[in-house]
Amino acid sequence: MLLEVRDLRVEFQTRDGLVQAVNGVSYTVEAGETLAVLGESGSGKSVTAQAVMGIIDSPPGRIAGGEVRFQGRDLLTMRAEERRRVRGDRIAMIFQDALSALNPVLTVGFQLGEMFRVHRGASRAEARARAIELMERVRIPAAKERVNDYPHQFSGGMRQRIMIAMALALEPELIIADEPTTALDVTVQAQVMDLLDELQREYRMGLILITHDLGVVAGVADQIAVMYAGRIVETAPVHELYRRPAHPYTKGLLESIPRLDHKGGELRAIRGLPPNLARIPAGCPYHPRCPLARDVCRENPRPPLYEVGPGRASACHFWKETMGE
Amino acid sequence: MGRYVIRRLLQMIPVFVGATFLIFLMVYALGDPVTALFGDRGPDPATAAALRAEFNLDKPVWQQYLLYMGKIFTGDFGTAFNGEPVTDLMGRAFPISARLMLVAIVFEILLGITLGVITGLRRGRSLDTSVLVLTLVVIAIPTFVLGTTLQYFLGVEFGWIDPAVSPEGRFRELIVPGLILSLVSLAYVTRLTRTSVAENVRADYVRTAVAKGLPRRRVTVRHLLRNSLIPVVTYLGADIGNLMAGAIVTERIFNIQGVGYQLFQGILRQNSPTVVGFVVVLVLIFLLANLLVDLLYAVLDPRIRYA
Known part of the structure; x- marks a missing residue:
């Protein structure tokens, strides 16, 4: 087991009161496996990743409970200095918008080389040489000339490649990619995803791919976890989930994908909005938007994660109906 | 970058001329320095005329300005009325202020x-x-x-x-x-x-x-x-x-x-x-x-x- 997140809870103190951004999330990632975490904005998918990474802004954020076991050791109880050494070295993160995630006033060579300087004690010249190697590794043309360029001098796709190179630098066991292609053009998205997929296979890294794009997920993920209102509502191997979703929310998401063979028809969106995380409804948090909702859904306790098949779980009282339809 | 610096330096010329001319106008045209020099007693007309001629005060303002600026570019900032060269005053004052x-x-x-x-x-x-x-x-x-x-x-x-x-x-x-x-x-x-x-x-x-x-x-x-x-x-x-x-x-x-x-x-x-x-x-x-x-x-x- 590479990573095991167990019953993770994260809260934020805001003006609206205590926001429960992550509410008992559990998942596992094996070496070489890709877990896609799917969900709308505010579903807690990024916050979960930040908690694993140890980069939650605190205050206002606070980890209220749970465990994050990485190679058997709980990251949450580690000393700060020990935790820092894991970050970037054993677990690395790729952020969404490379333009703002890279430092605008430092050259990409410096920012890449910094990984070797800090974690490996490399010399300046050595770090530079490794930075060029990395840029070549992610197929940036003319890496030698461009190593002294600044982030704004690269195109969006090239910048995201640099982000990937930075995460890859020390060959970590786990990479967390937080919407790595959202800020890119569709054609560039595919290139970047292919690159990430290829590198992951080559290094046999675990990958957590956070996204709201079902199209991105299908090609690369092994396992999917669908999140809603700070909880996992369904987990399944990727193809089974696409074929037969076991939660009405997943089903709604799949039905809302525009399809070429339904040209001209109206898009089928899920009605309503995700709940305010400071006031999550009682019972199943999805019930106000759910076409299957009945009385039992509006009452506590919330539906547990029912085991609905091998490696599959759904937090819906009516998973049988959902799957059977 | 080089062209930018040159352009900026050129832009400084009108600003410099405008700013100095205004100062010049205010100081020279709006008060009579020679009268001020002599205080309440009032100057002897011959001495005053000599002084005016020496400091070019008898000429129109624009001429005074051109003459003054011309001298500045040769490093001559003129003399204060007490006879000390203005550059000497500057040599003492600027290091202290710096x-x-x-x-x-x-x-x-x-x-x-x-x-x-x-x-x-x-x-x-x-x-x-x-x-x-x-x-x-x-x-x-x-x-x-x-x-x-x-x-x-x-x-x-x-x-x-x-x-x-x-x-x-x-x-x-x-x-x-x-x-x-x-x-x-x-x-x-x-x-x-x-x-x-x-x-x-x-x-x-x-x-x-x-x-x-x-x-x-x-x-x-x-x-x-x-x-x-x-x-x-x-x-x-x-x-x-x-x-x-x-x-x-x-x-x-x-x-x-x-x-x-x-x-x-x-x-x-x-x-x-x-x-x-x-x-x-x-x-x-x-x-x-x-x-x-x-x-x-x-x-x-x-x-x-x-x-």
Whole structure:
């Protein structure tokens, strides 16, 4: 087991009161496996990743409970200095918008080389040489000339490649990619995803791919976890989930994908909005938007994660109906 | 970049001409320096006429201006009415003022930036609030009030410093006056640094730096400060102008015989060559400082390129 997140809870103190951004999330990632975490904005998918990474802004954020076991050791109880050494070295993160995630006033060579300087004690010249190697590794043309360029001098796709190179630098066991292609053009998205997929296979890294794009997920993920209102509502191997979703929310998401063979028809969106995380409804948090909702859904306790098949779980009282339809 | 500098230097010419001509007009055309020279008794007409001829005061203003500027470019700033060349006065006054300004800028950098960084990283805590209130108080109180108060207590009551600075204007004597001169700018530097740090501390690239597993110190110094100090450094450059203006008050309080003091004396005695000469040099310094700030900006922020 590479990573095991167990019953993770994260809260934020805001003006609206205590926001429960992550509410008992559990998942596992094996070496070489890709877990896609799917969900709308505010579903807690990024916050979960930040908690694993140890980069939650605190205050206002606070980890209220749970465990994050990485190679058997709980990251949450580690000393700060020990935790820092894991970050970037054993677990690395790729952020969404490379333009703002890279430092605008430092050259990409410096920012890449910094990984070797800090974690490996490399010399300046050595770090530079490794930075060029990395840029070549992610197929940036003319890496030698461009190593002294600044982030704004690269195109969006090239910048995201640099982000990937930075995460890859020390060959970590786990990479967390937080919407790595959202800020890119569709054609560039595919290139970047292919690159990430290829590198992951080559290094046999675990990958957590956070996204709201079902199209991105299908090609690369092994396992999917669908999140809603700070909880996992369904987990399944990727193809089974696409074929037969076991939660009405997943089903709604799949039905809302525009399809070429339904040209001209109206898009089928899920009605309503995700709940305010400071006031999550009682019972199943999805019930106000759910076409299957009945009385039992509006009452506590919330539906547990029912085991609905091998490696599959759904937090819906009516998973049988959902799957059977 | 080279072309930009040349263009900026060319743009300075009309600004320089306009600014100096205005000063020239105000000083020469709006008062009669010769009458002022003789005070209440009134000059003997022959002497007055001779003086007017010597200083070109009998010619039209535009001619006077051209003659004056022509001489300036040969390094001749004329003589004060007491017979001393204006360049000699400058040679004595500018080093003293430069020292005073240096002391002030060191205070701004050391105290202002340190306070700004600390409060910016601890936004909303009690230390932050206290410093913020203090900067408001400093900005609100005029320099001459704070200056004379401090002079009275430190110089007269406690006797820790000399209340007046000697004509040499040594560094040691300029510490308290330099602090007074810097106070208002110091408050602004603190606030500017604080805002900039507080804004950047939440920036994505700082989060990236943390996610890279960099030690906290490196995140703060290399990533956060490098970005946050860009507006502060440019403010410091532009502040040279403010300090020059402020120095007139500060130098008067502590009897420092620098540029401000000479200007003040010159204005009081309608000593036109002194006033115009000093102002011409100040205008030049101001223009060059501004150009330097703009160039510095491009050095500090690679996203800015001048063409």
